[in-house]
Amino acid sequence: CCVYRLTETNGVFSTSLVQVIRIGFVDDITLWKSPEGNDDRSYGNFVVDTDNNKLYAFVRRWGPKEMRFFRFDLPGLDEGVENANYGCKVVTLNVEDIEQQFTTEEFDVIQGCCYSNGKIIALSGLPYSPYNAAPAIRFIDVKTGAVETYWLNNYGVTDEPEMVSIDIETGTMYYAAIDGKLRIFKFANMHFHGYD
Numbered sequence: 001c002c003v004y005r006l007t008e009t010n011g012v013f014s015t016s017l018v019q020v021i022r023i024g025f026v027d028d029i030t031l032w033k034s035p036e037g038n039d040d041r042s043y044g045n046f047v048v049d050t051d052n053n054k055l056y057a058f059v060r061r062w063g064p065k066e067m068r069f070f071r072f073d074l075p076g077l078d079e080g081v082e083n084a085n086y087g088c089k090v091v092t093l094n095v096e097d098i099e100q101q102f103t104t105e106e107f108d109v110i111q112g113c114c115y116s117n118g119k120i121i122a123l124s125g126l127p128y129s130p131y132n133a134a135p136a137i138r139f140i141d142v143k144t145g146a147v148e149t150y151w152l153n154n155y156g157v158t159d160e161p162e163m164v165s166i167d168i169e170t171g172t173m174y175y176a177a178i179d180g181k182l183r184i185f186k187f188a189n190m191h192f193h194g195y196d
Contacts, residue, residue, distance in 0.1 A: 001046035001057070003077070017088050019077055021046070023057055023070075024094040031070075031095070034063035045122065047115045048074060049142075056120055056142065057093070060110050067107055069120070071100040071142070102145040108133030112163040112176075118142055121173075123161035125152070135161045135177070157183065 003019040023044060029035040032044075044059040058069040072093050080089030109131055111123035120142060125135035135152040152161065159177040166173040173185040 001055075017086060019075070019080055019088050020083070020086050020090045021055065021075060022090060022092045024092040028095070031101075032059055032061075032068065034061045036063035045110050045113050047113045047120055047122075049115050054099075055093075056115070058110070058120070058122075060107060065106040067104045067110075069100075069102050069104070069140070069142075069145070070098050072097050073099065100142075104140060104145055104147050107136070107138060111161045114165050116166050117169065121164055121166050123164050123175075126160055127153075127158060128160070135159070137161075137164065137173075137175075155185075 001021040002017055003021065004015040005018045006013060006015055023032065026032045026044075044057050047056050048054070049056065053074040055072045055074045056069060057072070058067055060066075061068055075091040075093075078089075080091040082088075083090040107122065107124040109124055109126040111125065113120055113122040115121070118141060120140040122138045122140060123135070124138065125133045127134055135157055137150050137152060139148040140146075152158075157175070157177060159179040161175070161177050163176040164173060171186055175183045175185060177183070
């Protein structure tokens with residue numbers, strides 16, 4: 001997980017890498033890696049709960065056909081070991097750093113995600129061969145592990161999803177797909193009403 005500082009100078013934005021957070025157990029077949037070793041897209045996703053200073057990491061385990069979620073304390077920017085290759089500090093999170101873990105149903109091809117109000121909001125899908133996975137948005141309750149899935153092609157969105165940001169309190173979701181369009185979805189009672 002690359003942590004960047006975003007700065008604005010006279011209306012021009014720039015970024016600088018300030019920290020890298022690594023998962024130290026990616027080769028552990030009981031936790032992260034699929035036992036069969038066929039994880040051709042086995043990288044994880046990271047999302048921050050800024051209200052509670054927690055970092056969630058999750059990965060698709062192809063062999064067991066499941067998603068595995070882990071919660072850690074969010075490392076401070078001063079933590080880590082200086083690394084000349086990255087030009088910043090690197091923090092490695094190990095098994096003993098896990099505060100919580102849970103498993104859910106498998107998601108097809110994990111994409112962007114965000115966190116809001118006790119839920120990880122995760123995109124998935126790659127609607128092209130060989131995956132042919134329809135785009136979806138999933139709300140994962142971090143306390144119970146319950147998952148609510150909404151298939152975005154039911155709302156006219158058929159391209160590969162990329163990024164999402166959501167405010168559950170106002171019912172507004174900002175969504176970007178590979179087609180380059182930013183979409184704003186409004187929802188009430190978890191039923192989406194989208195428009196470009």
